Amino acid sequence: MGEEPLFELYGIVLGNGRIVISNEKMLKFSSRELFVIRKIISLFNDLNIKREKDIISSERGIHEIIFTSVSEDFDIEEIFERVSNAKINQKKAFLRGVYLGCGIISTPPSYHLEFRFEKDAERDFVSHILSQFKIKHSTKPGRIFIKGRENIKDFLYAVKAFHIYTELEEDAVEKSVLNEANRLANFEYANLKRQTDSASKEIKAIKSLIEKGKFESLDPDLKEVAILRLEYPFLSLRELSEKTKGRFSKQEIYYRLRKIESYGE
Incomplete structure (x- = not known):
């Protein structure tokens, strides 16, 4: 990677x-x-x-x-230095992350993209990076604004949001852009909700077994998967499988969690 x-x-x-x-x-x-x-x-x-x-x-x-207890410090001054000395694509990735972290985009008729910061030093640094890509913007205390469809297009191009950039070439396309974004967001949300609901049931079953004193009687492989689920309640089945370093596949994790859930009930 x-x-x-x-x-x-x-x-x-x-x-x-x-x-x-x-x-x-x-x-x-x-x-x-x-x-x-x-x-x-x-x-x-x-x-x-x-x-x-x-x-x-x-x-x-x-x-x-x-x-x-995160192993990385994520010191802001160090981030400033690393991004300042980064390659072009790395700076674009940085701006993409800033947008995910604190960006807000408005709906028509006013095309308006806004970033919100707690510290003006952070605002000034992001403004400096935007200027390197010649993205027109304005600043106020704690804020960066990108106004107008063309300027927002420049930003979207810089952060490699090419699909939305292409659609913004057309007049009055904002509605279709928002519909597509909402469709993708709803799809992602539905998947995450299913995963979260499933994990909640699994954790409830595991805690029920512990409260009833039946947890220790589980087979070792079931106990291992149960402990993994308690430790990482919001990981997907694939990510849980990766935590086992190849001992259990995604399907094997799924089978064992379903078995644990049936025991808990």
């Missing part, structure tokens, strides 16, 4: 990441869109970023993921 995913994650961290320090250092992300949280988790997994555990929660339409 190239370094583009790492720079995309840098952009998300800058636009959305929050350091939380209590008894341990934690990194928190939040979004109204569940697929953004899923994207962040996938990047952490694909980049093999070590952490102690993932804590996901949802309240009042806001989804949140907290990574505890």
